[in-house]
Amino acid sequence: MSLTTTLSPQQATFPGTPAPAARAVGVTKQYGAGDATVAALDDVSVDLDRGRFTAIMGPSGSGKSTLLHMLAGLDRPTSGEVYLGDTEITSLRDKRLTMLRRDRIGFIFQSFNLLPTMTAAENIVLPMRIAGRRPDPDWVAAIVQTVGLDGRLGHRPSQLSGGQQQRVAAARALASRPEIVFADEPTGALDSRSGTELLRFLRTAVDELAQTVVMVTHDPTAAAYADRVLFLADGHIVDEMHDPSAEAVLDYMKNLGA
Amino acid sequence: MLTATFRSMVAHKLRLLLTTASIALGVALLAGTLILTNTMGIAFDMLFGKIGSGTDTVVRAEAPFTQTEGVGTNRGPIAASVLDQVKKVDGVRAAEGTVQGYALLTDTHGKAITTNGGAPTNGYSMPSDEELRGDVELLSGHAPTNAHEVAIDATSAEDHDIALGSSIKVLFQGPTQEFTVVGTIGYGDGIKDLGGTTSAYFDPATAQKVLGTPGAFDQINVSAADGVSQAELADRISDVIPAGTEAVTGKAVAEENADATKQNFSIVGILFGIFAGIALFVGSFIIWNTFTMTVTQRSREIALLRAIGARRRQVMSSLLLEALGLGLFASAVGFGLGIGVAKGLKWLMDAVGFALPFTSLQIEASQVWISLAVGVGVTVVAALVPARRATKVLPIEALRESTPGAEKSSKLRAVIGLAVIAAGAGALWASLYADGGMKLFGLGLGAAMVGVIIALPVAVRPLAAAIATPLRLRGLPGELAKQNAARNPRRTSATAAALMIGLTLVVSMGVFASSLKASFGDVLSDRVDADLYVVTSSAQAPGYSPSVLAAVKGVDGVDEVSANGWGQARFDGQDSGFSSIDPGNADEVLALNVEKGSLADLGKDDVMVARSAAKEHGWKVGDTVTAEFAESGKHQLHVAAVYEGKGWISDDFVVSRAAQEALAGPQLVSNAFVTIDAGADRAEVQDAIAAALADHPDAKVLDRAGFEKEASGFIDQLLTFMTVMLALAVMIALLGIVNTLALSVFERTRELGLLRAVGMTRSQVRAMVRWESAVISLIGAVSGAALGIGIGLAMSQILKDEGIKSISIPVLQIAVYVAVAAAAGVLAAVGPARSAAKVDVLKAVVTD
Structure with missing residues (x-):
């Protein structure tokens, strides 16, 4: 548990270490025009390490979700660059970007993660089906078992609890072996027990499968499952914390809010 | 709330446009079919109704029975002497005998003026009394006064550049004659033809000669003196006229015609009805969908209104008011478009050669009301359910997004649907064996469709x-x-x-x-088995003059000409169609397969019956069958032969053409088969016949391929x-x-x-x-x-x-x-x- 100052991207990518899973370089996102311009992100640069669990925290309006959307290729910055591995994604056309999301990124949203007409099993392999690829059955079986969805695979989302639905979403996010999983408030709509189960699963994925996970959350307890927490305020990364505890994050957030 | 309604409508212009468009479209299709159907109905009405409008009483021969096909009833002629009796009756202001019959006009180049959709080409006697003319009026020139003059409908004159004073040929059932055009005829209100038909007017004496029987009339039209009612006049006349004739009020005749028109028109009416039904169904469905969408989109707006204290009823009436206003506006727009739709449909049908009797578009207040009422009604009802749903929702729930889940299909629906389909199929099946099966057939058809629509969701x-x-x-x-x-x-x-x-x-x-x-x-x-075929020049014409046959027979290389006709009569108490043939040579061109008796024996008092009919009634060669003709009453016909009853001629009853002329008056020929001399060249003979038909524009000659195509x-x-x-x-x-x-x-x-x-x-x-x-x-x-x-x-x-x-x-x-x-x-x-x-x-x- 250590509190350090913000790292510059130059410091993070020194030679000898593998390239980060994702990288933002001077990303700015503005909404509106003229006098009414509001900057949701202001010149943010950050590296997200491979095989680690990163949480992004900050008060409402700090730009944390916007940053996640930029990194995940769901939105385009006003200026700056975003890299996924070695690929600069802000200049990609829609089709390439869509395929990149499909093949190299996993998503868990706060709610509405699943197609209501498809069973849990079908939802899990959705990105691969979209790509027209055959999923690796052993891998999918392993994921399903880890998530604890045995016996529920034939159910449709309406027949599953909120926690089960989010676990299906998590299984889908991992099933295609993405380079990075982005989770946007994945526990936001869950009770604490279901939330804990989901976070444990994400932690396991990082520890045992060397998966890279980036999660936006406003919950210090959730952030405590991460290896590293980035703190955003007013569109800037103001600080970060490694191996955090819930109490430390909560304290810091109180300071940030004060 | 009114302000809120209005502001909200204006604020969502695109949505307003979408909804307006869908309502307007549904109404446009409805109005278009209404206008078109009504216009065609009026075209038929005009054909049979307008001419009689100035007549108070009609004296005519009693009809032995009502014919089952065609409009109106064929009746025998009435003797000219009856007219003198009628004229003496107290209360008769004017009475004139009238004659109507087949008259095909030609243009100044001798080419036949044919009509669309089988509309008749008629000739009439021109009444001299202004009132008895009804709506018939001279637009130019004067009424025909002698045997060489004719007045024609203004449409024929205009469309074919026939100027007053020009000379044209007119074809009748009898010989073709040449006339000078002395007048053009209209029918009031700027109408220039009787629902797409052509009309020729002759002075009464000439009309009797060329259209009917000299010394006889089809009917006598009577105009009452002032103060004498139609019924009174009819009663008085009934007392003096001979047996076998009747006097009926002009009103009764108009009603008979209207009924006949409706029957004749029913199939077209049904087709367009189905069409309007589809249009309305889709239209209301579109409105329903659109309102569901807009109300959902506005659920937050509604929730807000509710949250700040608007009562449910206020929100509800605001939405319904919106539907009402929108429905009214869009329906009005739709009706305007509907006129265009009617024109477009008419144009389309003309373009594909499926023309129907037609007059200028008839727009009536009832169509406007029906269209508006349906448009507004459907809009309001379609808006009602989504509006109820929207106002029922608690304000807070409106913020929650819901996904439409899969809906369960009900077993009950399947059972009901299948039951209705089964009932329909049963009726269809039964209709194949029942008498008067068409009604049952229609019923079964309707039931099957409804059943399928019910069961389709399942x-x-x-x-x-x-x-x-x-x-x-x-x-x-x-x-x-x-x-x-x-x-x-x-x-x-x-x-x-x-x-x-x-x-x-x-x-x-x-x-x-x-x-x-x-x-x-x-x-x-x-x-x-014929070499050449002589048919009507226009596929829809009822037939051609028998004089054509003589012309064809005279052509070098023609061996036999065997003609066919068709008619309706009542045989052994049952209405039936019959065919007429030339007994002398029919079996050379047609495989009639006479099984008993002989075709050669088919004389003027004889009939040939089909095997099935003979079997059913137990008729044998030599038996007697009672046949009743509208034109001449009852006759005893001898069964001269029994034939297979399948093939080109398949009617239960077949008579000779000579018998048909004797029993049912002068007849047009439907078609004739021609064989050529051995060794003659068919193409040459065809050309020769074509040349001979130059003076007979109502007929033409075809070879086998041409005939097949034509037919x-x-x-x-x-x-x-x-x-x-x-x-x-x-x-x-x-x-x-x-x-x-x-x-x-x-x-x-x-x-x-x-x-x-x-x-x-x-x-x-x-x-x-x-x-x-x-x-x-x-x-x-x-x-x-x-x-x-x-x-x-x-x-x-x-x-x-x-x-x-x-x-x-x-x-x-x-x-x-x-x-x-x-x-x-x-x-x-x-x-x-x-x-x-x-x-x-x-x-x-x-x-x-």
Whole structure:
């Protein structure tokens, strides 16, 4: 548990270490025009390490979700660059970007993660089906078992609890072996027990499968499952914390809010 | 609240436009068909009603029976002496004998002036009394006064550049004569023809000679003196006229004509009725969908109004007021468009050669009221349910986004639907064996359709699965398309129903027409052995003058000419059609297969009966059959022969043409078969006959191929008409599909966003929506085609006695129809697919 100052991207990518899973370089996102311009992100640069669990925290309006959307290729910055591995994604056309999301990124949203007409099993392999690829059955079986969805695979989302639905979403996010999983408030709509189960699963994925996970959350307890927490305020990364505890994050957030 | 309603309407211009457009469209189609149907009805009415408008009492021969086909009743002539008796009756201001008959006008080049849609070409006697002329008025020139003068309807004169003073030929059942055109005739209110017919007017003496019988009239028209009522006059006249004649009021005659018109018109009326029904169904469905969408979109606005204290009733009445205003405005716009629709339909039918008797568009207040009432009514009702749903929702719930889940199909629906289908099928089956089966047939048909519509939602899922099997090849978008199409079975089936009804109509008629054509071809090749064929110059004309036959006979190289005619009479107490033939040579060109007796014995008092009729009544050669003719009353005919009753001639009763002339008056010839001398060149003889027919513009000569083509011409017209119907049905259905897809895309915004987020490309999204549309269309097209084939087969079966001997299913044609429907579905999806692909991923997946 250590509190350090913000790292510059130059410091993070020194030679000898593998390239980060994702990288933002001077990303700015503005909404509106003229006098009414509001900057949701202001010149943010950050590296997200491979095989680690990163949480992004900050008060409402700090730009944390916007940053996640930029990194995940769901939105385009006003200026700056975003890299996924070695690929600069802000200049990609829609089709390439869509395929990149499909093949190299996993998503868990706060709610509405699943197609209501498809069973849990079908939802899990959705990105691969979209790509027209055959999923690796052993891998999918392993994921399903880890998530604890045995016996529920034939159910449709309406027949599953909120926690089960989010676990299906998590299984889908991992099933295609993405380079990075982005989770946007994945526990936001869950009770604490279901939330804990989901976070444990994400932690396991990082520890045992060397998966890279980036999660936006406003919950210090959730952030405590991460290896590293980035703190955003007013569109800037103001600080970060490694191996955090819930109490430390909560304290810091109180300071940030004060 | 009124202000809020108005502001809200203006604030959503696009939505306003969409809703207005859908209401206006539904009303436009309704109004268009109403106007067109009414206009054609009036065209028929004019034909039979207008001429009699100045007549208070009609004296005519009593009809022995009412004929079952055609308009009006054939009656015998009335002796001229009766006119003198009538004129003496107290209260008669004026009385004149009238004559009406076949008169084909030619233009100044001798070319026949033919009419569209089988409208008659008539000649009339011109009454000299102004009032007895009714609406008939001279637009130019003067009334005909001698045997060389004629007045013609203004449309014929204008369209064919026939100036006053020019000389034209007029063809009758008797010899053709030449007349000088001395006047043009109109019918009041700027109307220049009687519902698409042509009319020639002669002075009464000439009319008697060329149209009827000298010394006799068809009827006597009487105008009452002031203060004498129609009924009173009719009573007084009844007392003096001889037995076998009757005096009826002008009003009664007008009513008879109106009834006859309605009967004659019923099939066209039914076709257009079905059409307006489809239009209305799709229209109200579109309105329903649109309101569901707009109310959902506005649920927050409504919640806000409720939260700040608006009562449910206030919100509700605000929404209904909006529907009312919108419905009224859009219906008015729709009615305006409807006039254009009527014009367009008329133009379309003319363009494909399926013209109907027609006059200028008749727009009446009742059409306006019906259109407005239906438009407003449907809008308000369609808005009611979504409005109720919106106001029932607690304000806070409106903030929560809900996804439309899959709806369960009910077993009850399946049971009821299948029961109704079974009842309909039972009625259809029974109609094949029952007397007067057509009514039962219609009933069964209606029931089967209703049953299918009820049960269709239950069948949507299996149908979608069956249809989508090939779509699996297209991967996930295809799979999702299938699921989405089956997701809301009631909505899908309602969308597909319009297409289904259209295809049912078109395919059933296609099977029927194809069977008819096949039957005709078979009969011609198996049962007819002629070298050349002399037919009417216009396919729809009732026949040509017998003088043509003499002209053809005189041509070098012609061996035999054998003519056919057709008529109606009552045999042994039952109304029946009969054929007339030339007994001397009919068996040289027709395989009649006489089984007993001999054709040569078929004299003026004889009849040949079909085997089936002979068997049924126990008639043998030498027996007597009572035959009653409208024109001449009862006669005892001897059975001279019994024939097979199948082939070119298939009527139960066949008489000689000489007998028909004697019993039913002068007759037109339907067609004649010509054989040529051994060694003569057929093409040369054909040319020679054609030359001989130069003075007979009502007839023409054809070879076998030409005859086959000509005779199947009406079938081709039927097919063209069907194609137009299909095009229109598909167009209407298209609107429904576009609307349903737009609603679905709107409802599934979040799903689409999710799919895009996890990697579905825009083109895949577009493909998904297109395939969904194709599946919906195919559900309609395939079920419609299946239903249509069944109905077409039943229709062919029931008309077996009317000449349908072979049954043929036009497989390729039906496949094309289905393919067109599917393609239309894909086309309909273009817009919704684009908006689906444009869904903002972030807005869709981010919960705020």
